[in-house]
Amino acid sequence: MRIITTTATRNTQLLCVFVQGAEKISGLGKLDAGTAAAVRQARDDMGSCLGAVGIVHGGRQARRILLAGLGKKSEMTGDTVRFVSGVVAKKAAELNLQEFTVVVPLGGVQDPAVSASQIVEGAKMSLYKFERFKKEKKNIPDVMTLVIKSKSAIPAVKTAEVISDGAIFAKEVANMPPNECAPATLAEIAKKIKNPRLKCRVIGRDELKRRGFGGITAVGGGSRNDPKLIILEYFGGAKSQRPTVLVGKAVTFDTGGISIKPRERMEEMKFDKCGGCTVLGIIKAVAGLNLKTNIVGIIPSVENMPGGGAYRPGDIIRLYSGKTAEILNTDAEGRLILADALAYGEERYSPKAIIDFATLTGACIVALGTNVAGMVSNDDRLAARISESSARTTEEVWRLPLNEDYMGMIKSDVADMKNMGIGAAAGTISAAAFLRNAMRDTPWAHIDIAGVAWTQASTKKKPYNPKGATGFGVRLILDYLQS
Ligand SMILES: [Zn+2]
Numbered sequence: 001m002r003i004i005t006t007t008a009t010r011n012t013q014l015l016c017v018f019v020q021g022a023e024k025i026s027g028l029g030k031l032d033a034g035t036a037a038a039v040r041q042a043r044d045d046m047g048s049c050l051g052a053v054g055i056v057h058g059g060r061q062a063r064r065i066l067l068a069g070l071g072k073k074s075e076m077t078g079d080t081v082r083f084v085s086g087v088v089a090k091k092a093a094e095l096n097l098q099e100f101t102v103v104v105p106l107g108g109v110q111d112p113a114v115s116a117s118q119i120v121e122g123a124k125m126s127l128y129k130f131e132r133f134k135k136e137k138k139n140i141p142d143v144m145t146l147v148i149k150s151k152s153a154i155p156a157v158k159t160a161e162v163i164s165d166g167a168i169f170a171k172e173v174a175n176m177p178p179n180e181c182a183p184a185t186l187a188e189i190a191k192k193i194k195n196p197r198l199k200c201r202v203i204g205r206d207e208l209k210r211r212g213f214g215g216i217t218a219v220g221g222g223s224r225n226d227p228k229l230i231i232l233e234y235f236g237g238a239k240s241q242r243p244t245v246l247v248g249k250a251v252t253f254d255t256g257g258i259s260i261k262p263r264e265r266m267e268e269m270k271f272d273k274c275g276g277c278t279v280l281g282i283i284k285a286v287a288g289l290n291l292k293t294n295i296v297g298i299i300p301s302v303e304n305m306p307g308g309g310a311y312r313p314g315d316i317i318r319l320y321s322g323k324t325a326e327i328l329n330t331d332a333e334g335r336l337i338l339a340d341a342l343a344y345g346e347e348r349y350s351p352k353a354i355i356d357f358a359t360l361t362g363a364c365i366v367a368l369g370t371n372v373a374g375m376v377s378n379d380d381r382l383a384a385r386i387s388e389s390s391a392r393t394t395e396e397v398w399r400l401p402l403n404e405d406y407m408g409m410i411k412s413d414v415a416d417m418k419n420m421g422i423g424a425a426a427g428t429i430s431a432a433a434f435l436r437n438a439m440r441d442t443p444w445a446h447i448d449i450a451g452v453a454w455t456q457a458s459t460k461k462k463p464y465n466p467k468g469a470t471g472f473g474v475r476l477i478l479d480y481l482q483s
Contacts, residue, residue, distance in 0.1 A: 001127060003120060003161055005146045005154050012145065014100040015062035016088045018081070020070045021048045027103030027147060028065065035059045036329045039067065050080065051087045052405040062101070066091065077396040079462075081105075081115050086463030092141050093127055099143040106149050113153035117160035121475065124164040125464035130175040147378050149173075162288040163478045167471035168472065170281025174454070174469030178253035178270045182225035186250055186273065186392060190230045190280060190299070193289035197236050202230040212317040213300075215325070215336035220302035222257055222310025229341065230276070232283045232297035236290060243294035246283075246477065247341045247366030249334045249358035250276025250301035257304045257330030258312050271469060272334070274453035276301055276356035278473040293481060298345050300337035304330070316415045320344055321438045323414035325365070326415040334360045335419060335431050339438035344440050351444045353382055355480075357436065357473050359450045363427025370451040370459045372396040376432035379443035386445055386480055395476040397447060400429055407433045449473060 009015060009029055017027045022043070031039065035058045042054030050071030053132050059065050068088050070080055085102065092100040102123070104116045173181070173189055185204040205226040213229065214336060220227025230250075235243075251272035255261060261269070276299040283297045311317065313325040317336070321343040325336065338358055345354055364374040375397040377383035383399050392396045399474045409430040412418035417437055421430025432446045452472045455465060 001124060001141055002143050003146060003157060004143060005148050005157055007147070007149060008200040009061050009101060009103070009137055009143070009147050012062050012099065012101040013097045014064045014065040014092055015059070016068055016100060016102045018070050018084065018103070018105050019043050019046065020068045020073055022356060023069070028059070028105065029061055029093060031059055034309065035065070036168045037064060039092070040117050042067055052074070053087060053091055058131065059379040064094065080393060081110070082122035082464060083347055083462055084392070085119040086126035089123035089126045089141070089144070090463055093139050096139050097141050099145065100312070101145040101147060103147045104153065112150040113156040114146065116153045118149060119146065120157055120160035121164045122464050124161065125167060126466070128168045129466060130172065130468050154292045159289060163285050163475055165288065166281040166285030166478065167474040169284050170277045170471035170474050171469040173280055174271060174277035174471070176270070178303070181252050181270075181273070182303060182328055183220070183228040183250070183252055184225065184226055185228050186252065186276065186299070186301050187228045190232055193232070193284050195234070195290075197290070198232055198287050199233045200281070201231045203231070212318065213320050213340045215320065215340040216300050216302060216312040218308045218315065218327075219257070219304055219333040219336050222307035223303035224304040224307075224455060225252070225303045227300070227302040230299040230301060233268060234286055234295045237293045240296050242297045243349050244481070245296045245298060245345040245349055245354045246279045247298045247345055247354065247356035248275035248277070248279030249273070249356070249360065250299050251337070252263040252301060252303050254331070254333065255305045255306060257333060258306050258310050259330040260306055260337060261331060268454065270298065271454040273301070273470070274359050274469055277469065278449070278471065281471055281474040282477050285474060286481065291481060292298040295481070296345065296349055296351070298341045300341040302333070302334045302337055319438065323417065324415040325439060326418040328411040328418050328420040332431070334358050338435055341351070342435060342444075343438045345417050346442050351442055353379075353445070354439070355445045355477065357449055359453050360448045361428045361431050361450055364423070365451040367400070367428055368398055368451060370456045372398050373452045374428050374448040375399045375409045375445055375447040376402050376429060376448070378402065378436060378441070379445070382443040382445050385483070386476070387482060389476050389479040391467045393475040393479050395472055397476070400432075402429055402432055402436060406430060406473070407436065410434050410437070447473065
């Protein structure tokens with residue numbers, strides 16, 4: 001869908017305006033008495049219900065006028081306009097329209113630039129559907145026109161478009177079925193992101209073995225699909241500027257390995273690559289915006305399968321950091337491949353910060369549910385900045401503690417550490433403790449997206465998060481990088 005901006009409403013099949021209770025509706029231009037009365041009636045019928053829509057036929061500029069309810073002013077959040085814009089775009093698609101127009105609210109609600117971005121994000125992401133394997137595809141309008149009176153809000157539209165495309169890209173790759181998306185496929189997808197400032201390197205199995213990536217090669221050993229370490233270097237800033245390193249777990253399918261998972265919902269384990277997909281989406285958006293900053297994406301990708309070459313409970317492996325890990329459960333594989341990637345990222349790039357994304361622990365769902373991601377960090381400033389971006393983007397994260405007591409939970413009798421904590425205690429934090437052990441003192445934030453990376457039974461329904469992968473983290477980190 002193309003997005004165009006204009007300062008005055010032109011003829012359109014559907015003209016959408018936001019309404020809030022009985023407040024004056026602006027953006028409809030001059031209406032004849034009959035249409036004005038119909039609009040008032042529709043508004044009264046909607047009441048103050050968030051996401052309610054009322055359609056009035058007629059008016060001079062539009063075939064239809066759509067009123068979209070923002071709910072009560074006192075209950076507005078940073079997600080309200082995005083959420084309602086999703087409802088609006090879905091309505092336009094449902095009506096089989098090729099184009100529709102949305103009036104960006106001027107002030108009152110929030111800064112018009114913020115509203116404009118949220119409209120773009122909500123509309124674009126709501127119209128995304130994973131349907132590359134379906135013959136029959138749904139209608140998507142070709143054009144959304146935004147009426148913006150404030151010139152300063154126009155650049156925000158372009159930015160929001162690129163960021164939404166990044167999130168949609170992350171969703172699309174994450175939704176790919178495991179038989180169609182092995183680590184090598186993911187590497188090919190990464191290579192296709194084009195930008196003169198972007199370089200992609202892929203390290204294959206033999207080199208990984210030779211160079212001591214013991215976590216990645218152990219976990220990838222059970223699959224016929226070889227593991228890959230995908231590295232995307234984007235240098236848009238000064239050469240002397242230390243990069244931000246983003247690491248994303250990409251287990252293209254997680255059976256659990258020899259510690260095999262129960263069969264219920266095992267098909268969802270294609271989403272165990274969501275962290276890596278988030279990093280791909282971020283890099284795509286960063287490149288699309290030509291940001292003047294240095295970013296490195298590192299994606300360890302494996303398929304965790306039982307097989308003759310699989311690693312076993314009881315094994316002791318040596319990680320890239322040089323430390324050894326006792327394997328107690330082959331389903332706790334994410335921390336092993338991440339530990340390699342984090343150690344490599346720190347050693348190779350001396351980054352100013354490392355942020356990792358991983359569908360790491362079921363314990364995170366027990367602790368925080370499916371609408372808030374867990375964050376563990378060794379740096380208060382970094383954690384605070386991510387929390388601020390979280391508030392602005394409403395991609396919610398909640399920080400959990402990490403102190404020496406937790407570090408003690410992963411001590412092993414026979415190796416430097418073990419890949420499980422103690423029973424069911426603080427599983428998200430003991431996993432983070434394992435990652436912490438891979439690094440020296442670079443400011444680091446780990447974001448556990450096991451609950452939020454794809455829609456689950458208890459996920460809050462949002463029009464812009466249709467069933468499947470959510471692309472969580474793309475909008476969050478783009479805000480972080482630009483703030
Ligand atoms: Zn696992």
